[in-house]
Amino acid sequence: MTPTIGARIVHKEFPPISRHTLALYCGASGDHNPIHVDLDFAKAAGYPDVFTHGMLVMAYLGQALTDAVPPPRLRSFSTRFVAITQLGARLTCEGHVSELLEHNGERCVKLALTTKDENGDLKLSGEAVIAL
């Protein structure tokens, strides 16, 4: 792998997020915060509807990442949750090479990662460090 700064390494699109997805993710992830699945609770908290777990969106980004990069090479993975991801969102995850670096004595690349919805609105912004 001879990485070029700016090269797009990661790209994956995901199906629309449904209430069913949120219910399954609640059970499968152990995150039982009712705000993601219980409309009454979400409304009482001041939200118009339930909304996606940030970690579900990060799991999609992680999936896009390890489709492109062998998991044993992954050294770190971080994200900032920029905006709430609404029901029905169709997410696209991307990653570009942003830097070549040394990390604990290994040659690595840093990827700049994004997740955007179908309107191009940024939901997650992150980075990953991958050993070469």
Next chain:
Amino acid sequence: MVDQSAVGREFTPVTAHVELGRLRFFLDTLGESNPLYRDAQAASGAGYAAPPVPPTYLFCLEMMDATVPFEFLTALDIDIARVLHGEQRFDYRAPVVIGDTLTFRPRVTGVSEKKGGAMTLVVVETSVTNQNGVHVADVSRTVVIRNPRPS
């Protein structure tokens, strides 16, 4: 309201088991079809003793097997309805695979206020070790608390 006195607070360690069935449920929910996570031979070919967990699954394991759900929220008197996830980070040090038993040790490492006190950011860092005492990962979460307006 959470303040600097929370920094250094530790919570009950969580012992979590990486189980095939639970992991399959997670993979199916996300439409994850990468054979590495499902197939022992594919995992072996990549150098793993058994299928590894996907990159964010450590976060889930800690929640699934916590004896006190959302302990850091209740212990710090934070209303779950006012919490948003701000940032999340994983540093991977060694493989985590099906069959492992992990210990999570969470600790508050930072509290800061934003927007003139309208929001409080709390950072919880968690070190993760396996059944052999190997330090396999560090996990860091930042939660954002939307504080009530002063009345």
